[in-house]
Amino acid sequence: MTNKELIRSFYQEFFNGHNVAAADKYVAENYIQHNPGVEQGREALKAAFGEKFITEPTFKLDIKMIIEDGDMAAVYLKNVDPEGSTKCRVVDIYRIEDGKLAEHWDVLQPVK
Structure with a gap:
C-alpha cells in the first residue's frame, strides 16, 4: 500500500466510517501527536475521536489533496x-x- 493509499483508507474507515478500531491498522502504537488537544499514542487518538463521533455523529472529512x-x-x-x-x-x-x-501535525481554519 502506498502512503497515499494508507492515508485515504485511514480517513475513509476511521474518520468517515467512525470506526476507531481501524486505527489499529493504520496508526503506530506510539503515535506522536503535536495537536495539544489530543494526548499521545494510538489509544488516545481512538479515545478522543470515539468521543467526537458520539457528540458529532455527522462528522465527515473530504480529502481534497495529498502531497507526498x-x-x-x-x-x-x-x-x-x-x-x-x-x-x-x-x-x-x-x-x-x-x-x-x-x-x-495539523493546521485548522474554521469557516464562519
Whole structure:
C-alpha cells in the first residue's frame, strides 16, 4: 500500500466510517501527536475521536489533496456538514514509518 493509499483508507474507515478500531491498522502504537488537544499514542487518538463521533455523529472529512515527499505526507481536507457545506479547512501532516502513521501535525481554519 502506498502512503497515499494508507492515508485515504485511514480517513475513509476511521474518520468517515467512525470506526476507531481501524486505527489499529493504520496508526503506530506510539503515535506522536503535536495537536495539544489530543494526548499521545494510538489509544488516545481512538479515545478522543470515539468521543467526537458520539457528540458529532455527522462528522465527515473530504480529502481534497495529498502531497507526498518520502516518509512525509500533507493532506488538505475539509470538514463538511451533511449538506456538504465546509465547516473547517484542515491541513494534516504525517510522518509515516513502517507502513503506519507515526507522527502528526495539523493546521485548522474554521469557516464562519
